Amino acid sequence: MNIKVGIVGLGTISKTHLNTLKSIKDVELVAVCDVDKQKVKDAQKEFGGEPYFDFNEMLKEQALDAILICVPQKVRYEPIESAVRKGLAIFCEKPPAFDMETARKVERVIKKSKVINSVGFMYRYSKITDMAKELIKGHTISMMRSTFLCSAGLNPNLPGWFLLKEHSGGPLLDQAIHFIDVERYILGDISRLQTFSNNLVLPKSSKVTIEDSHSVNLCFTSGVIGNHLHSWIHRGWVARVEIYGENLHLCVDYVNKAIFGKVSDTEIKKETPDDDCYTTELNQFFAAIQKKDQSLIRSSYSDAVKSLATVLTANKSIQTEKTEEIGG
Numbered sequence: 001m002n003i004k005v006g007i008v009g010l011g012t013i014s015k016t017h018l019n020t021l022k023s024i025k026d027v028e029l030v031a032v033c034d035v036d037k038q039k040v041k042d043a044q045k046e047f048g049g050e051p052y053f054d055f056n057e058m059l060k061e062q063a064l065d066a067i068l069i070c071v072p073q074k075v076r077y078e079p080i081e082s083a084v085r086k087g088l089a090i091f092c093e094k095p096p097a098f099d100m101e102t103a104r105k106v107e108r109v110i111k112k113s114k115v116i117n118s119v120g121f122m123y124r125y126s127k128i129t130d131m132a133k134e135l136i137k138g139h140t141i142s143m144m145r146s147t148f149l150c151s152a153g154l155n156p157n158l159p160g161w162f163l164l165k166e167h168s169g170g171p172l173l174d175q176a177i178h179f180i181d182v183e184r185y186i187l188g189d190i191s192r193l194q195t196f197s198n199n200l201v202l203p204k205s206s207k208v209t210i211e212d213s214h215s216v217n218l219c220f221t222s223g224v225i226g227n228h229l230h231s232w233i234h235r236g237w238v239a240r241v242e243i244y245g246e247n248l249h250l251c252v253d254y255v256n257k258a259i260f261g262k263v264s265d266t267e268i269k270k271e272t273p274d275d276d277c278y279t280t281e282l283n284q285f286f287a288a289i290q291k292k293d294q295s296l297i298r299s300s301y302s303d304a305v306k307s308l309a310t311v312l313t314a315n316k317s318i319q320t321e322k323t324e325e326i327g328g
Contacts, residue, residue, distance in 0.1 A: 003286055006031035006062055008055045008079050009070035010039040013093055013120070017068055018047045020279050027286055031062045055079045064088055066116075066289055073098040073169070077106055084109050089116035089289045091282070095177050096304040098169060100312060100327065103305045110301050118285045118297045119304035123182040125280040127272040128259040132252050133186055135263050136243060143244040144187060144218075144226035146179045153202050153212050153232030163208045165315075170210040172311045176230045180314075181299070181307040183218075183226070183241060190310050191221045192325050195317040201233040216314050217323075 005027055007014055021029050032043045033052040040051045052058035059067075059082055066089040069079050073095050083090055090110065096119050097103035110117050123129055152158055152171070161167040168174050172195075184190060197211035213231040220226070239254040250261040250268065258271040281298075288296040310326055317324045 002026050002028040003065045003289055004028050004030045004063060005066050005068065006033065006049070006052075006058055006064045007043075007068040007070060008033045008058070009072070009093075010034040010036065010043050011070060011072075014043070014068070014070040016278055017070065017282065018043065020276075020282050022047070023279065024283060024286060026290075030064065031058050033058045056082055059083060059086055059088075066091065066286070069093065073173075074167070077102050080106050081109050084113045084115055087113065087115060089285070090301070091118045091120065091285050092301065092304075093120045094181075094304065095169070095173055095308050095311070096301055097308060098173075100305075100309060103308055107302055107305055116285070116288045116292070116294055116297070117301045118281070118288070119299045119301055120281065121178060121181045121185075121299040121304065121307070122277040122281045123178055123254060124185050124277075124298040125284065126254065126257075126277040127275045128252050128254070128257060128270070129182060129186065129277075131259050131270060132241070132243065132250055135250060135259075135268065136186070136245070136248065139245045139248050139263070141187060141222075141224050141243055141245040141248070144183060144224060144242060145244075146183060146226070146228045146241040147230075147238050148175060148179055149229070149231050149234035149236060149238040150175075151233065151235050153208075153210075154235065160207060163202075163210055165209045165211075168210065169311075170315065171212075171230050171232050172214060172216070172314050173308075176214070176216070176228060176314070177307055177311045179228055179230075179239075179241065180310045181304070183228075184307060184310070185298070186241070186243070187220055187222065187224055187226075189221045189306060190218050190326055192219050192323055193217060193310070193314055193317060194323040195314045197318050211318060214314075214318075216317075 029049045032049040069092045196215045202212040216228040218226040241252045243250045260269040
């Protein structure tokens, strides 16, 4: 029997998920929902499903098994709470919430209901992430470094709210959270950090309240130290995590879907051009629903809240100009 799915929020990331749904067996898209009528019309034409402009109406009329929640992070509590109340499995896009108060409220609702839940941290499902975790087994890791560079802040077509920190949370909440999360997955939790930032390319104004470039120094509970560099003003795309230890250096390159370096005396160079971690994460979500097994999910809502707490603390450090313990 097919798993009946609805999607709420038809922004950029939703199209990735809708395309993925077409390739997954035993899953049926039955409803699409957004407050933007044109987006609903376009999605229905391309992907099918009944059209809705109110998620409560969709939940009332459709006998769903699962829901994909892709609305902006500031308005996620109500659709999640309503869906959980009906016992639906939840796939929520990152970040899990905009602030810790809302995240904790959602977490309590999900824990009480015990519904299958997943947050869209797709790098946890990448083959090169799996390879990195396997290759570092038995080795003492001392340091790590990650880098994400893109030209989002230079894109004239970027919706203006992305440049307003009070609405988007800035590059750390919007994107760096992916790298903080996959680093937690590979190396364990982060205990404290300090963030440095600047606006040398995009000066702050009434239309730009984000920082355009960041350097976040990290200390993991294991003692591993590291750094994450993040910028929205680089003309090019870099997305990688580097891991260092005695006789070990690995680079996990998410742009080129490759891992390379050296472990002991063994040269490592592997490419995974056909890997699609977006498909893998949704496949796992639906497998968890079918088997009623939350353990198949690599990023539960509760675990995702830890990554959220880390990036919110990184933003706090910009304001205080101090090393901050991870809040929560």
